[in-house]
Amino acid sequence: AQTVTQSQPEMSVQEAETVTLSCTYDTSESDYYLFWYKQPPSRQMILVIRQEAYKQQNATENRFSVNFQKAAKSFSLKISDSQLGDAAMYFCAYRRINTDKLIFGTGTRLQVFP
Amino acid sequence: EAGVAQSPRYKIIEKRQSVAFWCNPISGHATLYWYQQILGQGPKLLIQFQNNGVVDDSQLPKDRFSAERLKGVDSTLKIQPAKLEDSAVYLCASSLTTGNSYNSPLHFGNGTRLTVT
Numbered sequence: 001a002q003t004v005t006q007s008q009p010e011m012s013v014q015e016a017e018t019v020t021l022s023c024t025y026d027t028s029e030s031d032y033y034l035f036w037y038k039q040p041p042s043r044q045m046i047l048v049i050r051q052e053a054y055k056q057q058n059a060t061e062n063r064f065s066v067n068f069q070k071a072a073k074s075f076s077l078k079i080s081d082s083q084l085g086d087a088a089m090y091f092c093a094y095r096r097i098n099t100d101k102l103i104f105g106t107g108t109r110l111q112v113f114p
Numbered sequence: 115e116a117g118v119a120q121s122p123r124y125k126i127i128e129k130r131q132s133v134a135f136w137c138n139p140i141s142g143h144a145t146l147y148w149y150q151q152i153l154g155q156g157p158k159l160l161i162q163f164q165n166n167g168v169v170d171d172s173q174l175p176k177d178r179f180s181a182e183r184l185k186g187v188d189s190t191l192k193i194q195p196a197k198l199e200d201s202a203v204y205l206c207a208s209s210l211t212t213g214n215s216y217n218s219p220l221h222f223g224n225g226t227r228l229t230v231t
Contacts, residue, residue, distance in 0.1 A: 004156070007118065035219075043116075043203055045157070045222035091156050100145060101170060102220065104156025 002027045004094050006105035013082045014113050020067075021077045023092030023107045029053075032095050034068070034075045039089040039107070048090070051075065079110075087112045115142065118223035120206050126229045132194035135226045139187070145169075146183055147220065148191050149205040157205055163189065192205030195230075201230045 002024045008045050013019035024099045025034070036048040051068050063083075067076045079086055092105040119145050127133050131206040146163050150159035160179065161171040163187035176179070178197070183189040191201055207220040 011214075043205070043225040043227070044206070045205065047219050050219070093156070100147070100162060101159050102157070104158070106154065106156050108211075 002029075002094050002096070002103050004092050004103055004105035006092055009051060011105075011107045011113070012111040012113060013079070015082055015084060017082055018078060018080045019082055021079075021090050021092075021110065022065065023105055025073050025075065025092070025094050026069070027073070027094065029087050029096055033095045033097070034066075034095040035095070035102070036064070036066070036075075037079045037091045037104075038086075040087075045091070049077065049104060051064075082112050084112050084114065087097060087109045112114045118206055118208050118221055120204075120223035120226055122225055123224065124227050124229075127196055128231065129230050130195040131227060131230070132192065133196055134190050134192045135204050135206075137189045137191070137206030137223060137226075139189075139206070140176055140221055143208035143221070144186070144187050144209050145209045145211065146217075147207040147209075148181055148189070149207065151203040151205055151225070153202070196228075196230045198230050201228055203227050 001078045005024045018024045032053045034051045038048050039045050047060045049064050063080045065078045089107045093102045121136050147162050148160045150160050151157040160174045161181045162169040163183040166183050181191045203225040203226040207222045209220050210218045
């Protein structure tokens with residue numbers, strides 16, 4: 001069975017600085033999708049960034065980028081120029097090809113200090 | 115576009131009582147999901163609908179949980195009778211299509227926080 005592990009329960013960063021959130025996963029599949037979701041206090045899960053496993057190029061979305069290491073089964077999220085609005089829970093998620101079931105990690109709470 | 119609507123926002127009940135949650139997906143979205151998020155954990159899929167048919171309910175505790183999506187639009191999730199361990203946030207999500215998930219991301223609602231005392 002696939003599992004997703006986020007080993008950092010909490011992280012903190014100063015405004016305008018850079019922070020990296022870690023995620024590792026376990027799968028025997030060769031192709032799959034990986035996601036980072038943000039969950040603010042409103043509880044709505046918001047898609048931050050996504051990566052297809054067969055693409056070697058790391059995905060980027062404005063201040064958000066990933067470091068995808070397929071052999072190591074690692075998928076970290078880097079947030080550059082951190083803003084107060086980035087404070088939230090961040091969840092890493094895995095999805096097999098041709099399925100819709102997302103498997104989530106336990107989340108990392110990110111605090112941003114002014 | 116309007117997002118995924120859920121109600122109620124909060125619900126407090128005693129154990130052994132029943133409760134129902136409602137979800138209205140984004141217009142035109144064929145696939146609807148119910149996730150359970152226990153405090154300190156990531157969301158876990160309970161049930162997935164494609165239109166009004168069930169695609170996956172392998173993790174739904176069927177002795178007490180039920181869900182329906184009549185007419186393939188809005189959906190209700192019911193718990194009867196509730197247990198203390200059912201305390202969680204229940205998230206509804208929808209997506210435009212299924213099977214091509216990368217280009218059809220999930221859109222989540224704000225969830226219902228259930229407390230069972």
